[in-house]
Amino acid sequence: MGQLIDGVWHDNWYDTKSTGGRFKRSESAFRNWVTADGEAGPTGSGGFRAERDRYHLYVSLACPWAHRTLLMRKLKGLEDLIPVSVVHPLMLENGWTFDDDFPAATGDSLYQNEFLYQLYLHADKEYTGRVTVPVLWDKQQNTIVSNESADIIRMFNSAFDGVGARAGDFYPQELRASIDELNGWIYDTVNNGVYKSGFATSQEAYDEAVTTLFSSLDRLEQILGQHRYLTGDRLTEADLRLWTTLVRFDPVYVTHFKCDKHRIGDYLNLNGFLREIYQLPGIAETVDLAHIRHHYYRSHKTINPHGVISVGPAFNWDEPHGRDHL
Numbered sequence: 001m002g003q004l005i006d007g008v009w010h011d012n013w014y015d016t017k018s019t020g021g022r023f024k025r026s027e028s029a030f031r032n033w034v035t036a037d038g039e040a041g042p043t044g045s046g047g048f049r050a051e052r053d054r055y056h057l058y059v060s061l062a063c064p065w066a067h068r069t070l071l072m073r074k075l076k077g078l079e080d081l082i083p084v085s086v087v088h089p090l091m092l093e094n095g096w097t098f099d100d101d102f103p104a105a106t107g108d109s110l111y112q113n114e115f116l117y118q119l120y121l122h123a124d125k126e127y128t129g130r131v132t133v134p135v136l137w138d139k140q141q142n143t144i145v146s147n148e149s150a151d152i153i154r155m156f157n158s159a160f161d162g163v164g165a166r167a168g169d170f171y172p173q174e175l176r177a178s179i180d181e182l183n184g185w186i187y188d189t190v191n192n193g194v195y196k197s198g199f200a201t202s203q204e205a206y207d208e209a210v211t212t213l214f215s216s217l218d219r220l221e222q223i224l225g226q227h228r229y230l231t232g233d234r235l236t237e238a239d240l241r242l243w244t245t246l247v248r249f250d251p252v253y254v255t256h257f258k259c260d261k262h263r264i265g266d267y268l269n270l271n272g273f274l275r276e277i278y279q280l281p282g283i284a285e286t287v288d289l290a291h292i293r294h295h296y297y298r299s300h301k302t303i304n305p306h307g308v309i310s311v312g313p314a315f316n317w318d319e320p321h322g323r324d325h326l
């Protein structure tokens with residue numbers, strides 16, 4: 001686990017000393033957009049037109065941010081348009097690697113790199129910053145279009161509609177204000193909240209994060225008791241973004257990140273919502289619990305030094321979700 005500084009890899013853990021034990025997530029560095037016509041998107045530069053067989057997605061099956069992109073790729077039927085490489089679940093002294101000695105780890109099918117940081121150097125040989133997944137790669141310009149999952153799912157949602165994507169809009173105009181508002185606090189207190197709890201190195205930082213996390217889960221439980229999805233009766237990107245954290249919660253975050261006030265299985269509505277989305281066509285196959293559990297328990301030596309993987313709770317996400325009445 002480390003980062004690149006002026007193009008050189010340094011193996012070091014997150015610095016929480018300067019922030020009173022608080023984990024601060026860095027901003028993503030590559031923020032260009034694939035658009036239908038190749039015009040620039042909301043950030044970055046233009047020149048990335050939606051085309052078949054031009055882009056490649058690098059993910060970890062363990063990572064909740066990368067998982068968002070796999071969900072959207074699946075729902076929009078982009079599997080044939082945008083191939084995927086999957087990193088090895090362990091993220092240790094070299095960061096993410098392309099070792100393929102773990103089921104479903106593919107290696108780097110484009111460049112046969114050993115480490116993900118080599119791909120970042122391929123895009124920018126002086127790169128300074130974290131080396132994260134997901135990465136959307138452009139095979140034509142040989143560079144990273146984006147390493148920000150929130151932006152990548154927006155591109156997948158609409159940019160490829162003219163070149164063979166499946167119909168479906170998960171960020172509809174009339175719900176954008178509501179989706180943006182939900183995304184804001186869910187990102188900060190839930191998606192990132194579990195990491196802030198787990199990576200906290202002071203009691204105060206942990207207490208703050210875990211209290212806010214469970215207040216948000218209570219609030220979400222209320223919302224999901226009123227309607228089927230977060231914004232009403234339609235599945236949107238806000239639901240997908242929440243869901244990738246929920247699916248990791250009981251198998252990992254409860255014990256590994258000390259998010260142990262309640263399990264998702266204890267909440268009627270959150271648990272039904274988790275199951276309903278899990279049961280949508282194609283979604284269960286995006287969930288790889290072996291990658292998820294091996295990654296967290298074995299990569300974070302500061303919080304689980306011996307890498308022992310807990311037995312994990314029993315659950316069955318195939319049971320009826322009970323949300324048809326909503």
Ligand SMILES: N[C@@H](CCC(=O)N[C@@H](CS)C(=O)NCC(=O)O)C(=O)O
Nearest residue numbers: 063064065130131132133147148149
């Ligand atoms: N804001 C980024 C965050 C991505 C991210 O932090 N990914 C984690 C994996 S779950 C990662 O690659 N971490 C490596 C590191 O921080 O060095 C996004 O949503 O795409």
